[in-house]
Amino acid sequence: MHEIAALMGGFATVLEPTNLLLMVIGIVLGVIIGVLPGLGGANGVAILIPLTFAMSPTSAIILLSCIYWGALFGGAITSILFNIPGEPWSVATTFDGYPMAQQGRAAQALTAAFTSSFVGALFAVILITFLAPFIARFALQFGPAEMFAVMFLAFCSFVGLGRGSPFKTITSMMLGFWLAAIGLDGMTGQLRLTFGSTELLRGIDFLVVVIGLFGIGEILITIEEGLAFKGNHAKIGLRVVLDTWRELSQHWALYLRSAVIGCWMGISPAGATPASFMSYGIAKRMAKDPKSFGKGRIEGVIAPETAAHAAGTAALLPMITLGIPGSPTAAVLLGGLLIWGLQPGPLMFVEQPDFVWGLIASMYLGNIVGLIIVLAAVPWFAAILRIPFSIIAPVILVLCAIGAYTVHNAPFDIWYVMIFGIIGYVFKKLDYPMAPMVLAIVLGDRAEASFRRSMLISQGDLSIFWSNTLVASITTVALLLLFWPAISLAWERIQPRLRYRTA
Amino acid sequence: MRPTWHCLAAATAAAIGFGTVSAFAQAWEPTRPVQFIVPAGTGGGADTMARAIQGIIAKNNLMKQSVQVVNKSGGAGAEGFLDVKTSPGDPHKIIITLSNLFTTPLGTGVPFNWKDLTPVAMLALDEFVLWVPSDAPFKTAGEYLAAVKTGGNNKFKMGGTGSKQEDQIITVAVEKAAGAKLTYVPFGGGGEVATQLVGKHIDSTVNNPIEAVAHWRSGALKPLCVFDGARLPVTEKMTATMSWNDIPTCKESGLDVQYLMLRGIFTTPGATAAQVAFYVELLRKVREAPEWQQLMKDGAFNPKFMTGADFTAWLTTEDARHRDLMREAGFLAN
16 A cells, blocks of 8 residues: 555645645646647647746646646537537537537536546546556557557447448448548648648648537537527526436446446557447447437536546556557647656656656546536526527637647638538538538547558558458457447347247 | 946846856846747646746746646647747747657647747657567567568558657658568557557667567567667666666667757747856756756757757758658648
């Protein structure tokens, strides 16, 4: 139980008044950063890193990691209220969170999102506290083949779920892959689909697409449907929080499953965004009535939020123990560690125990402080929906434009957002699903890169995806999920016969 | 009135510490925040260095205006270089370079050249080390080379950052020395490359010291040789038995390959001598800061500083060398 003693030492560091103050400042800043679409945790932390130069490394990491927690919490707010994902990992939260808000259940959805984030993080932190060395070894087993298998699994757990025409789903997904292919091909160093244009060099960022498709698209729809929010009769008051908690406690199995998915994806390190999609997809499959997902099920908020926050937290572990970042924000923090003169790596736990355990203790406390702050603010967030549309819509448009600009500091991205807003509107009108396109953009280039690395290593031999137990089991589960509709159909045909025989 | 004002300006500049600026040249200092462009993503080596410089400037009040780091990584950094190239006469923009200053225009055909920018200074040179897992059968670079040769084509996997950039250039040079092809596997960043080697998904890497040092110290990786003309200067013990200085040069061990990566600063085309002088002086002060010296030591950098004609001459030679290396490797876009 050496860990407990070390952790207590960490708490002692964190509970110093200055550090506690930094923690609150960090969370509030983080929530704001999370709310602004485009200005992600990574950008926010990067901007603030030079300011922390004069602090002690422990205080600095407390401030910066709390910004990260805050951003994880904050990403859900605009997803639920306005269908604009503040962060990539909150895209899946919009699927059910926004319908809930439209039904006047914004406060419930927000409470569910925040609580789930907290539970996911807590689960991951406990795992980090007691199993860090073991987990670090697990992460090392992920080579290109394993990475591709994970991406493939994320895909397979999500496709085949859509209602409606398979043709439309495939079209949407292919459009996503096409967009993901624009820019530099990391494998050969060649430019693809840029047609000599400077603006296409950086590719089309996922966030830019999402802000347009969801945010602007939704505003266009609302304008058409009568210039009013549907969710303005939302119940607001802190009682809602307690009532929602009662409902949430029934979903403990879902919490556990989502947290496990999240931790795994954070450590491997695939990151929070695939984790949220995978968790949502699996929750939908496991549900008794999958068709009701996407229409305002609270499970559809719990699953992605729990997994995203668990992954986001767990992503810090490979950063500390291996020096590889599990998320873009972790990558920036990693640079920060080097500036502060710390050497991330396997020896960190031995050489810098104060720092490491201070960080872990701040994960516990930061998330508790964060939960209290955001839950207390739920009524205010929900009350935003009561502001007349004619006032809030221009504000959202401006936020979307600022968000698009901050992703790459590129003014041209604002045009992309407008174009994708119109595409989003057309998609809605023609009933094309947007989720497959978003998923293809998020995972497309990473899946492609890890597939091509695997092929380089195996010299073109596909059996590399079955070359060891780990990769073989992930690939097999992925294929099972992909052909699930066919399998379940076959099962339904066989089952009555079996019953007949046993009778 | 006018001459008096000039004298006053020069005197003030000297007083605040821009003393070395010649009294004849008109002293210049930024009048609004300076954009510090990083032609690479957040969290990498160039980004870390840029943010360290930003922090040192802010902490020690080296400049009245603030510095804003902006990442423009699109098209292997082409986005960042084109941004500086297309802002002539805007001296409030500087850029930090890595080897993509030379390789990106050659490899992608994007139209820019270092001559389109105004060179300010070489800040340091980044070293490359040949790393293998610590339980690999070879003890020296010579033995590694022999194993690659006897193994035959594509038997050994070399991991590296990006494609047609420094890591792959070195790989091609190693192939040439060994007389057998390696399978080059490009990854997203140096930290990832090092971890893939620890997990033994690849057989060797040419990571920068700072990217792999933690795994060396924990006993997972071992360095075979350094791709420099002389051994690294840091003699502090990093493991129980070895310091950076104990790593032989590749040439010593029979692998005659040298490669160093520029960490330099450039500004926009058409910058005046006074503007360049301001940045040179600023960087000189950054280099004196203890934080900078610590960073140089931690990363086992070659802390060479170069400005003016020396720097231009160095750039000309390196540009020609990269063109040759890229042509030999078949990496030229056109």
